[in-house]
Amino acid sequence: MELFSNQVLAGLATGAIYACMSLSIVMIYQAIDHLNFAQGEMAMASAFIAWQLIQWGLPYWVAFGLTIGLSFGAGFAIERSLFRPLADAPVLTHVAGFIALFAIVNSGAGMIWGFTIKEFPSPFGNGQFLGSELLSAHQAGMIGATALLLLSLYVFFEFTRVGLAMRAAVSNPESARLVGVNVSWMIGLGWALAAGIGAVAGMFIAPLVFLEPNMMGGILVYGFAGAVLGGLSSPLGAVLGGFMIGVFENLIGTYVPGAGNQLKLPIALFLIIAILRLRPQGLLGRAFVERV
Amino acid sequence: MSVLPDTSIARNDSTSSIGIRTILLRWSRPLALLVLVLLPLAASDFVTFQLTMLLVYAVALIALNVLTGFTGQFSLGQNAFFGIGGYSAVIVVEHFHLSYLLGIPVAGVIAAIAGILFAFPALRLKGVYLALATFALGTTIPQLLKLDYIEQWTGGVQGMMIEKPMTPLGLPLSQDAYLYYLTLTIALGIYILSVNLLHSKTGRAMLAIRENETAAAAMGVDVAYYKTIAFGLSAAFTGVSGALGAIVIQFVSPDAYTIQLAVAIFLGIVIGGVGWLPGTIVGAAFIVFVPNVAESISKGLSGAVFGVLILLVIFVFPRGAQQVCDRLLGVEHKKD
Secondary structure, three states, rough: HHHHHHHHHHHHHHHHHHHHHHHHHHHHHHHHOOOOOOHHHHHHHHHHHHHHHOOOOHHHHHHHHHHHHHHHHHHHHHHHHHOOOOOOHHHHHHHHHHHHHHHHHHHHHHHHHHOEEEEEOOOOOOOOOOHHOOOOOHHHHHHHHHHHHHHHHHHHHOOOHHHHHHHHHHHOHHHHHHHOHHHHHHHHHHHHHHHHHHHHHHHHHHHHHHOOOOOOOOHHHHHHHHHHOOOOHHHHHHHHHHHHHHHHHHHHHHHOOOOOOOOOHHHHHHHHHHHHOOOOOOOOOOOOOOOO | EEEEEEHHHHEEEOOOOHHHHHHHHHHHHHHHHHHHHHHHHHHHHHHHHHHHHHHHHHHHHHHOOOHHHHHHOOOHHHHHHHHHHHHHHHHHHHHHOOHHHHHHHHHHHHHHHHHHHHHHHOOOOOHHHHHHHHHHHHHHHHHHHHHHHHHHHHHHHHHHEEEOOOOOOHHOOOOOHHHHHHHHHHHHHHHHEEEHHHHHHHHHHHHHHOOHHHHHHHHOOOHHHHHHHHHHHHHHHHHHHHHHHHHHOOOOOOHOOOHHHHHHHHHHEEEEEEEOOOOHHHHHHHEEEEEHHHHOOOOOOOOHHHHHHHHHHHHHHOOOHHHHHHHHEEEOOOOO
């Protein structure tokens, strides 16, 4: 039983990584109705920017805040310059655009910062959490930060005018326009928010996996799995989904003989397909109804 | 929004219509074929090898076009079927000591089975969800190929080598040229098959599903059935192309079939023009040559250059090579 609870705890710690990623995936999906395949690379680039700022001697939290601000602006700028002109293009063209963005960010980061792995500092210190052997202080802090992030997003969407306008722009662009919401700006804002959350995710993930241009490869797939499990239309669901994927992955690794590292990705694949098949809207998402 | 307005072409014929355009339109296909047949005679072995790879990718692009261009279903996991095809062919040749000419169809059949198996759970997925499921498949396949349980068949992380087939029947061709003509023959066969498919009952059902799945179902098209066919056919063609690729490169390994390959195939059809089969040659040329061009512009930034080139293409020509060709020939598409 102790083994079980320990593994659940360790799973929650890994799950926090996925939860962060799932959350930023859901944010962008909410804003533009697409899955951004370059989301992981954008988070990676943000982490590099933070690392650079810290190298230049800025204190951690100043660098943290600055990076979020810069990423927020960059997300907005990317939407304005690259994806706004493509608004009426077919979906396939959009996906090609995401792939182009992926290639540019990945190779650009490699060019500027190199492919050698770098240590990224944790704001929560390097110790263990309350003497626990499984949970490091960083992982505990990360779980807390994810919860905080989720709470502030909830407050933003439920209780502010801009949040309401963003929801309106997504659920019914035509009507939103009629009541004076600038739909196009809301989409830009969605990109900006997603990039900002991605920056937080990148900075919290980097201390765990080391900083390098390809650090997000596998994490993005798990992030997708978490987002799908929780429901692409629900931020809370995405976070829960991310944690559940982490726990599930750990338990499978412990109790299924021979599963180990080799089968981790196949299990994520199986999960994604099983969930999409059994409950396409996810655990907490709204069912998708199409009008013909 | 139509991705394939092929059926509603209106020629912009004016009085001078018996000009160069008509000739080009009428003779473009035989001309292209002639060029493809004659090219290796003038090329070195290495260029012949590159041209063969171009044809291999062209087949993979036709395969994705059956799925995406005709039926409107996404796939970012084509590397899976390409890899399954490649491995099947090599296993047939190396483990069973059978002819690679047998390996190619076997690869197609095995990939088709894999495609249909994948289609069953994926059938009900639409748009972005399908893209996601196939993306997951694409990222997973190198892991699956590395599994310990099947290492004796797949060679594990190391992969497997295969010998280059000899030119049969004493034909006066180098081994590379022979492989080129073999690939060209198969590519042509699959091309003609796909064109005929598009104009068949099945093809019309696929187009209906692409335009509006709900409406197609309401009109009596068995959506699940035709989607399964599209998945199976697409996987079969991709498997054949993977088998050819493995024989041409003489090597299979899990790392040759990463998600990057699926991304390349996907970009190929966007650049060639989605649903426009002649564009597959252009798309394949992009896959084979543009990474080299990007590398020669800047070594460290080749990925970024590649990305910028894609952005340029989709900004200037959202419908890819098809749009360029239409503009050159003065063909206009009716707005629907």
